[in-house]
Structure formats: C-alpha cells, structure tokens
Amino acid sequence: xxxxxxxxxxxxxxxxxxxxxxxxxxxxxxxxxxxxxxxxxxxxxxxxxxxxxxxxxxxxxxxxxxxxxxxxxxxxxxxxxxxxxxxxxxxxxxxxxxxxxxxxxxxxxxxxxxxxxxxxxxxxxxxxxxxxxxxxxxxxxxxxxxxxxxxxxxxxxxxxxxxxxxxxxxxxxxxxxxxxxxxxxxxxxxxxxxxxxxxxxxxxxxxxxxxxxxxxxxxxxxxxxxxxxxxxxxxxxxxxxxxxxxxxxxxxxxxxxxxxxxxxxxxxxxxxxxxxxxxxxxxxxxxxxxxxxxxxxxxxxxxxxxxxxxxxxxxxxxxxxxxxxxxxxxxxxxxxxxxxxxxxxxxxxxxxxxxx
Amino acid sequence: xxxxxxxxxxxxxxxxxxxxxxxxxxxxxxxxxxxxxxxxxxxxxxxxxxxxxxxxxxxxxxxxxxxxxxxxxxxxxxxxxxxxxxxxxxxxxxxxxxxxxxxxxxxxxxxxxxxxxxxxxxxxxxxxxxxxxxxxxxxxxxxxxxxxxxxxxxxxxxxxxxxxxxxxxxxxxxxxxxxxxxxxxxxxxx
Numbered sequence: 001x002x003x004x005x006x007x008x009x010x011x012x013x014x015x016x017x018x019x020x021x022x023x024x025x026x027x028x029x030x031x032x033x034x035x036x037x038x039x040x041x042x043x044x045x046x047x048x049x050x051x052x053x054x055x056x057x058x059x060x061x062x063x064x065x066x067x068x069x070x071x072x073x074x075x076x077x078x079x080x081x082x083x084x085x086x087x088x089x090x091x092x093x094x095x096x097x098x099x100x101x102x103x104x105x106x107x108x109x110x111x112x113x114x115x116x117x118x119x120x121x122x123x124x125x126x127x128x129x130x131x132x133x134x135x136x137x138x139x140x141x142x143x144x145x146x147x148x149x150x151x152x153x154x155x156x157x158x159x160x161x162x163x164x165x166x167x168x169x170x171x172x173x174x175x176x177x178x179x180x181x182x183x184x185x186x187x188x189x190x191x192x193x194x195x196x197x198x199x200x201x202x203x204x205x206x207x208x209x210x211x212x213x214x215x216x217x218x219x220x221x222x223x224x225x226x227x228x229x230x231x232x233x234x235x236x237x238x239x240x241x242x243x244x245x246x247x248x249x250x251x252x253x254x255x256x257x258x259x260x261x262x263x264x265x266x267x268x269x270x271x272x273x274x275x276x277x278x279x280x281x282x283x284x285x286x287x288x289x290x291x292x293x294x295x296x297x298x299x300x301x302x303x304x305x306x307x308x309x310x311x312x313x314x315x316x317x318x319x320x321x322x323x324x325x326x327x328x329x330x331x332x333x334x335x336x337x338x339x340x341x342x343x344x345x346x347x348x349x350x351x352x353x354x355x356x
Numbered sequence: 357x358x359x360x361x362x363x364x365x366x367x368x369x370x371x372x373x374x375x376x377x378x379x380x381x382x383x384x385x386x387x388x389x390x391x392x393x394x395x396x397x398x399x400x401x402x403x404x405x406x407x408x409x410x411x412x413x414x415x416x417x418x419x420x421x422x423x424x425x426x427x428x429x430x431x432x433x434x435x436x437x438x439x440x441x442x443x444x445x446x447x448x449x450x451x452x453x454x455x456x457x458x459x460x461x462x463x464x465x466x467x468x469x470x471x472x473x474x475x476x477x478x479x480x481x482x483x484x485x486x487x488x489x490x491x492x493x494x495x496x497x498x499x500x501x502x503x504x505x506x507x508x509x510x511x512x513x514x515x516x517x518x519x520x521x522x523x524x525x526x527x528x529x530x531x532x533x534x535x536x537x538x539x540x541x542x543x544x545x546x
Contacts, residue, residue, distance in 0.1 A: 041536065043529040083496050093498055094509055154495075155407055223533060227540045233530065243527045249520025256513030260506050263498040271403035271492060273396060274418075276411075 034241070036216055037234035041223045043243045049113035050134075051244030052251060053141075054208060056106040059252065060144075061201065063099040067092075071151070073193035078153035079269045086266065097259035103145055105255060107282050110141050118312070118333055121321030122221040128313040130214040135309045137207045140200050142282065147196035149280055153189065154267030156277040161188065162356050163290075167299050224321035275354045278347055285343035291353055308336065395430035395459050397422035399491065405452050406492045416443060419455075432458045456491065 015023070026032045041047060070089050072081035085092040114134070117123055123131035146164065150157040165188070168175030180188045216237075226232055267277065279287055289297035316329045323330050392400075401418045408414060419440050422431070435458035442451040502510070531539070 040529045040531060041533055043527070044533060079493065083493075086496065086498055097498075155403070223536075226533065226536045231531075231539050232536050235529070239527065243524060243529075246520050246523035246527055249516050250524060251520075253513045253516030253518075253520060256509060256516060260502070260509050260513065261500075263500075265498070266496040268403065268406045268495050269491075269493040271399055273392065273400045274403050274407070276404065276407045 035236040035238050038220045038237050038240055039222060040233045040235055041226060042220045042240050043235065045247065046116050047220070048240070048244045048247055049109055049116055050211075051240070052247055053106055053109040053113055055244065055248035055251065056102045056109060057201075057204065057208070059102040059255070060099060060106065063095045063102065064197070064201075066095050067099060068197060071193075073151070073190050075153060075187050075189050078151065078189060079266065082152050082266050086263070093263055094259055097263040098255055099148075100264040101255045101258045103148055104280075105251065106141055107145055110138050111282075114138060114309075115337070119323050119330070120221065120224050121316070121323070121326065123313040124316070124319070124321060125313075127214070127218050127221065130211060130218065131313050132310060133207050133211050133214065135306075137204055137211065138309075139306065140204050140207070144196060144200040144204075145280060145282060147192045147200065150189065150192050151196060152266055153270060155270045155274075156267050156279070158270030158272070159275055159277050159356075160279055160283075161192070162272070163295070163298065166295050166356060170296060170299050221321075224323070275356060276352050278352060281344065284345075284347040285340045288343045288346045288350060290355060291350055295355055305336075391426060392421075393427035393429060393431070394422045394425035394433065394436065397425055398431055398436060398455050398459050402452060402455050402492050405448060405455075406494055409448065415448070419443060419451075430459060432460075459491075 022031075067085060070081060070085045070092065072078055082096070085096055087093070089095075117131065117134070146160065150161045150164075165179055168178035171178075176182055178188075182188075183191060220240075222228065223232075278284070286298045286301055289301050312329075316326065318326070320326055397418060401415060401422060404411065404415045404418055419436070422436055423433070423440060435454045439451040439454035439458065442448075442454060
C-alpha cells in the first residue's frame with residue numbers, strides 16, 4: 001500500500017496556550033527579534049540602569065496622562081489646579097507624588113547610567129553615536145525636570161522660569177523660543193506645558209527607539225574586566241528585559257512608599273521681584289555658581305558640561321576600556337563629578353540671593 | 357577626527373556664533389530701570405512674609421522700600437504705615453492683614469473655619485466663587501496622617517518591592533561578574 005511509503009509523523013510537544021499566544025503574536029509582529037543574544041553580565045544591576053531609566057519614563061507617562069486631565073496651564077489657575085489635584089481628585093495626591101518621585105528617580109538613574117557608561121568606556125568605537133544620542137536624552141530629561149518644576153507655578157517654579165528667560169536672553173537668537181516674545185499672545189507657561197507634554201517626551205521616545213536599535217546593532221558592550229575568552233554565556237535580550245522588569249517592580253514599590261509617606265509640597269503662589277527659593281537638587285551646582293559669578297555662570301557652566309560630555313568619546317579614543325588603564329580620563333571625570341557634588345552641597349549652607 | 361565630523365563641528369560653531377551675535381535683535385524686555393511702585397513692593401513684602409516668615413530683616417527692608425516708593429498709586433499708604441508699626445511690634449499677622457488691605461485685597465490667611473458665636477449671628481460670608489481670589493496662597497503641605505486608602509497603597513507598594521526582589525533573585529544571571537573573572541583567570545593559567 002502507498003501508506004507504507006508515507007513517513008510517520010514526528011510527534012510534536014503540545015504547547016501551552018501562553019506559548020501559542022506568543023507564537024501567534026510573533027508570527028504577525030516579529031517580537032521574536034527581541035530574543036537577540038546579549039552577554040550574561042548585562043543582567044546585573046549596573047548594566048540595567050538604562051532599562052530602569054526607561055521604566056521610570058513609563059511611570060511618568062502613565063501618571064502624567066492622568067495629571068493632565070486635571071491640570072490647568074494658565075498662570076491664573078495653575079497653582080490652584082495642582083492643589084485641587086491633591087485634594088479633590090481620586091488618587092490625585094498619590095499620582096502627583098508618584099510623578100514627582102519618579103522624575104527625581106529618572107534623573108538619578110540617568111546620571112548613574114551615564115557614569116557606568118563612562119567608567120566602563122562603553123562610549124568607545126563603534127558606540128560614539130549612541131553615546132551622543134544618550135547625552136541628548138540626558139539633556140531632555142533635565143529639560144523635562146525643569147518644565148515640570150515650572151508647571152506647578154509656585155514661587156520655586158516661577159523663579160526657575162525667570163532664570164530660564166534671562167539665560168535665554170543671554171543666548172540671543174538661540175534662546176528665542178524660551179522668551180515670552182516668541183509668542184506674545186500666549187503665556188510662556190502654556191508653551192512650556194506643551195513642551196513638557198509633547199516635545200520633551202516625544203523626542204525622548206524617538207531617541208529611545210534609536211538608542212535601543214543602536215544597542216542591538218552594536219550589541220551590549222563587553223565587560224572590560226571579563227576577557228573575551230571567558231566562559232561567559234549569551235542570554236536572550238528578553239531575559240535582560242525580564243530582569244529589568246523585576247528591578248523595576250522593586251523601584252515602583254519603593255517610589256510608591258515614598259509617594260505615600262513623603263508627598264511633595266506645593267509652594268506659595270508666585271510673586272515677581274523676590275528670590276527666596278532653591279531649585280531642585282540637580283540644579284544646585286548651577287545655583288552655587290550663580291551666587292558666585294552671576295547669571296551668566298548658569299549658561300557657561302551648562303554649555304561647558306554639555307560640550308565635555310559630547311567631546312568625551314572623541315578625546316578618549318584608545319582601545320582600552322578598563323578604568324584602571326585610563327587613569328587620566330577617569331581622574332578628570334572624577335574631578336568634575338567631585339566638583340559638581342561639592343558645588344551642590346554648598347547650597348545647603350547658602351542663603352538665596354537676589355539676582356534678577 | 358574625520359573630515360565629516362570636523363565639518364559638522366565647524367557648522368555647529370558657526371551657528372552658535374551667529375545665534376549668540378543675533379542676541380541684540382531680540383531686545384531684552386524683562387529688565388526695567390523704572391523703580392518699583394509701592395503696590396508692587398507691598399505685594400513682594402506679603403510674599404516674603406509667606407515664603408520666609410523667619411527672615412524678619414528682609415520683610416522689614418522690603419516694607420521700608422514700599423514706604424519710600426515714589427509711585428504710590430494703587431496702595432493705601434496709611435495702611436502700609438500701620439503695617440510697618442505692627443511689624444515693629446512683632447505682629448506679623450496683623451501687618452500682613454493691613455498690607456493686603458492696603459492693596460485692596462481681603463485677608464488671605466488661612467483661618468479657622470469654625471465660626472465663633474458672634475460670627476454665627478453675623479451676615480453669611482460670600483460663597484467662595486464670589487469672594488476675591490487670594491493674592492498669595494500659603495504653601496500647601498499635604499497631610500502626613502495616613503487613612504485607609506494610604507494603608508492600601510503602602511501595602512501594595514511593599515508587596516511590589518517584595519515580589520520584585522523575589523523575581524530579580526529568581527532571574528539572576530548564572531554567573532556573577534567576579535566568578536566570570538575568576539573563571540577566565542583560571543582558564544588562562546591552565
């Protein structure tokens with residue numbers, strides 16, 4: 001009979017419904033592409049800081065969408081609407097608090113991620129371009145923090161805005177968008193609100209996709225102290241995502257605890273002509289410099305730090321990535337970090353001064 | 357440095373120079389040599405009372421500037437003078453009320469909402485939407501006392517920390533960096 005010539009069917013293991021669902025989704029969307037190999041060390045906490053930064057960004061998007069339903073960006077009503085979010089909106093105080101603490105966590109994590117990249121020389125060829133993408137995202141995160149500070153429209157936010165406007169004037173044409181004259185018929189608060197909602201997160205998302213694609217293109221950088229001939233295994237990138245998600249859950253819980261126990265205050269409604277507040281901690285170093293050298297110091301110090309970061313991969317071009325074998329670069333970076341920390345701590349013993 | 361990078365940096369530098377040099381085109385509208393009016397200085401004094409109530413010197417100094425201002429339009433200077441006397445006597449609350457009255461604002465201090473017997477007999481106060489909006493709202497500190505919802509959020513957050521830590525431990529890499537380093541060293545020696 002012909003049946004004898006037909007090979008017996010190979011017995012297949014029955015897949016569970018979860019696997020079948022993933023298979024169906026993968027067939028249509030190609031999510032299996034995320035299973036590209038990454039070195040095992042990428043699953044350690046230090047190498048997950050970039051992923052955790054992205055995790056806080058997601059928290060900020062979710063909480064931000066909720067807050068945007070109740071926030072009024074006109075100068076007359078902004079401060080009051082933030083108060084009403086805290087008092088009248090269901091879960092409003094917790095959501096605002098979580099937004100606040102997540103923003104602070106994002107800045108801290110992006111700084112730690114940057115330091116990890118510098119310490120391990122992960123910006124070296126061929127990853128210079130991706131490093132610049134990362135530095136741009138760092139600037140955008142700071143921009144998001146700044147605009148968020150202004151939006152609550154209390155004395156602190158108002159003073160931050162006035163400083164920003166003065167620095168924009170110093171920048172001349174380059175700072176035009178940040179001055180009230182750019183759209184005289186619209187309060188600058190409304191424009192900063194649109195930047196906080198669309199421009200900053202939109203650009204971060206675009207650059208985040210590019211950052212992730214370049215990570216895939218170049219691979220996660222090898223650990224400089226683990227030789228290539230070690231028995232280190234490769235793992236799928238999905239395992240990295242899985243561990244980042246676990247760390248992220250810890251972070252979310254921790255931020256939730258902070259949000260309930262230490263909700264952020266909303267300052268008094270703003271009045272022009274006084275300077276009595278200190279900026280958020282990531283701007284403290286600039287605040288000390290402004291006290292010493294005046295308003296221009298904010299501009300030159302920010303530009304200086306930005307230029308140093310951008311030039312770093314083009315200055316430190318040798319093949320060596322182990323930090324002990326790059327003493328000059330690591331010493332220089334260490335000095336800059338130490339300087340920033342000392343300048344920041346000086347704020348604690350400095351009284352606010354009138355500059356504007 | 358590649359030629360492309362050099363060209364990019366040159367273009368960027370040129371743009372910065374052009375941008376900075378065009379600063380004159382956007383005349384600075386924020387600064388003004390006009391001395392502040394008494395009304396503005398009174399408003400700033402109130403803001404200082406709200407933001408830095410312990411800095412008596414700054415408050416007094418700003419109030420003195422208000423008293424000496426040439427432009428007294430929009431401010432009842434008699435009330436401002438009375439406020440200065442109240443401040444000298446150490447009664448900042450009274451001084452603030454007088455200053456708010458001096459620029460035509462009602463009292464903006466947070467008062468005890470429960471009426472006194474006299475107030476109960478008096479005419480009803482206007483509804484919030486009818487009353488004048490406050491000039492300087494006090495700092496708002498959310499309550500630190502925990503209600504039932506807060507305890508639920510705390511429990512959920514603590515659970516997230518615990519579950520996340522458990523998952524992070526379960527998904528940990530097979531080898532630590534130290535063991536990989538040690539393994540590589542041992543392999544080299546062999």
